Amino acid sequence: MRNPLRPTRRVHAHCDIPCGVYDPEQARIEAESCYKIIEKYNASSDELLRTRCIAVKEERAELTKHHIDVLWHDYFKPEHLEKYPDLHETCWKASKAASKVKQTTDIAAAKELLTLIDKIDEMWKATGGPEKTRLQAVAA
Amino acid sequence: MSTERGRHRPLSSFLVRGAALGAGVAAVSFARRWLDVVEVQGGSMAPTLLPGEWLLVERRTYPRRPPRVGEIVLAADPRDPTRELIKRVAALDGETGLVSLAGDAPDASTDSRSFGALPVTSIRWRVIGRYYPLPRLGRL
Known part of the structure; x- marks a missing residue:
């Protein structure tokens, strides 16, 4: 007979991201990669390099979009929206800008993406993100 | 001998x-018709409940009266009905029959702040107490 004290099922004290670590820097680094790759693409006439640039840019832009989306639906809360009514608009535009960077080799699109990520970064900082979501010091 | x-x-x-x-x-x-034993997974109820702890739960109470604020309950996860959540009742709206759930560790909990309030009917099990580990035996 099975031990009646043994739990029959698991219940979830759930957290989407137990670590609770968020930082727009993650999106920014990927977006900077896109920016640099577009520069290299436009400066080069090496077809092999240019092809690789396109492939890597697609991948980095997709990661940028992912990081923006995670901030949007996991980090930001209703009270942040009250403080920043353009929060949804900004995140939406930033995601769209990341898609644009995927499609194009126009450096202006990469600049626009960086500008929008910096706006998200301002909201993250003003809502206490650096103190609340990053480790202040690693415990020994 | x-x-x-x-x-x-x-x-x-x-x-x-x-x-x-x-x-x-x-x-x-x-x-066993109305008692069961479950295991906690995840850290959103820390420090009250820790991952791996075993709890006694019952389902005789809520057919008779609604959950009360402060009680620890099991509820179907509105985003994944195959999964059961364990959270604390944070608020109950008697008129709409909606219950807000919260984790005891707000920084590491996905709860009504992100998925909204739940219908009172989605809550059937009440947590009575913990029986494992033994040093933490007691009512909840």
Whole structure:
């Protein structure tokens, strides 16, 4: 007979991201990669390099979009929206800008993406993100 | 030696023990209709409940009265009905029949702040207490 004290099922004290670590820097680094790759693409006439640039840019832009989306639906809360009514608009535009960077080799699109990520970064900082979501010091 | 002593135990002792065991098994299997044991997974209820702890839960209360603020309950995850959540009742709206759930560790909890309030009917089990690990035995 099975031990009646043994739990029959698991219940979830759930957290989407137990670590609770968020930082727009993650999106920014990927977006900077896109920016640099577009520069290299436009400066080069090496077809092999240019092809690789396109492939890597697609991948980095997709990661940028992912990081923006995670901030949007996991980090930001209703009270942040009250403080920043353009929060949804900004995140939406930033995601769209990341898609644009995927499609194009126009450096202006990469600049626009960086500008929008910096706006998200301002909201993250003003809502206490650096103190609340990053480790202040690693415990020994 | 213990094996010698065991051989000379009177028959009545076995009968009493057997009857007690039988009654115990019958009581447990009867109570199993509305009692159950579950294991906590995840850290959103820390420090009250820690991952791996075993809890006794019952479902006789909520058919009779609604959950009360402060009680720890099991509810179907509105985003994944195959999964059960364990959270604390943070608020109850008597008019709409909606219950807000929260984790005891707000920084590491996905709860009504992200998925909204739940219908009171989605909450069936109430947490009674913890029986494992033994040093943390007690009512909840």
